[in-house]
Amino acid sequence: MSEIRVSDVELAGRGVTLRVHEAGDPSNPTVVLSHGFPELAHSWRHQMPALAAAGYHVIAPDQRGYGHSSAPTEVSAYGVRELTGDLIALIDRAGKDQAVFVGHDWGSLIVWETARLHPDRVRSVVGVSVPFVSWPGPPTEMMKMVYTDRFFYILYFQQVGPAERELGADPHRTMAGVLYNASGAAMVGREMPTELPPMEGTGFLDVMSATPPARPFAGPEGGWLDDADLQYYADEFAHSGYFGPVSYYRNLDANYEVVKDIGPERLSMPSYFITGELDGVNLMDPTGIERMQTMLPDFRGHTIIPGAGHWVQQESPNAFNAALLGFLSSL
Secondary structure, eight states, rough: OSSOOOEEEETTTTTEEEEEEEEEEEOOOOOEEEETTOOOGGGTTTHHHHHHTEEEEEEEEOOOSSSOOOOOOSGGGGGGHHHHHHHHHHHHHOOOOOOEEEEEEEHHHHHHHHHOGGGGGEEEEEEESSSOOOOOOOOOHHHHHHHHTBOOHHHTTTTTTTTHHHHHTTTHHHHHHHHTSHHHHHHHHOOOOOSSOBBBTTTTTGOOSSOOOOSSSTTTTTEEEEEHHHHHHHEEEEEHHHHHHTTTGGGHHHHHHHHSSSSSGOSSEEEEEEEEEHHHHHHHHTHHHHHHHHOOOOOOOEEEETTTOSHHHHHHHHHHHHHHHHHTOOE
């Protein structure tokens, strides 16, 4: 049962239907895979068969706002209660009391907060690329203090309209630029810029520094994204648009209000972290691993995959699967 099965799942009482990718025997322990921005369940295409073959039941949704899943039109529909609640509803549907939650990028933020808001439902949690963060204040206020009138993509995403128009004008160009520029091949030798462009008049795609080469994009284990993969992403975002995905960022301050009084000690379950050596998040948050070692009660370590960038589970699937399965086998 290692093939990937795809179905549209209406989540009882939640008002949304998610397109869900599933693999493995449903009676086996469940692993939920939560994708990031701008991705889809397709980003876990190399992990699902491997996890199923190792004896797990795997669930990977296209999360609300993505692909052919429901796309509510209110910004508030993409808050942390809604996003974590969707994942919990999926394990309810599977008849499971608990699951392992693995999340990449925005999905990492979602699974960390699933562990904070629903600790009794989380057997263990694995963050990928984005470490656990306990903000000391509203995130966008802190970002404004740091970046002032300079461009920062999360602040650019706050206003409804400009970002989705820019990204949606040519989804193929958008996805090629985003996926290549955050990859390990594009990050070699790159450092944090000392001078950022002004916020006024700058768009998300304007700060992409590298022109994508011909596919497949090169990675530590060979070509990792071919024309068919890129076209799949482009077609799905042409269908969904970018309002939903970008609106995740528009809830950062509201999410802070939900979790600000829940300390990291709530994450008492086993936790782990996987990242690429050349992931740009490491440049923005270089103390993330040290912070988790200090803050999380049962943090069991991390894996840094050489040569991989932000899309680590796609760029280095063999190394990623070995790290993930190694952690799962220790539970």
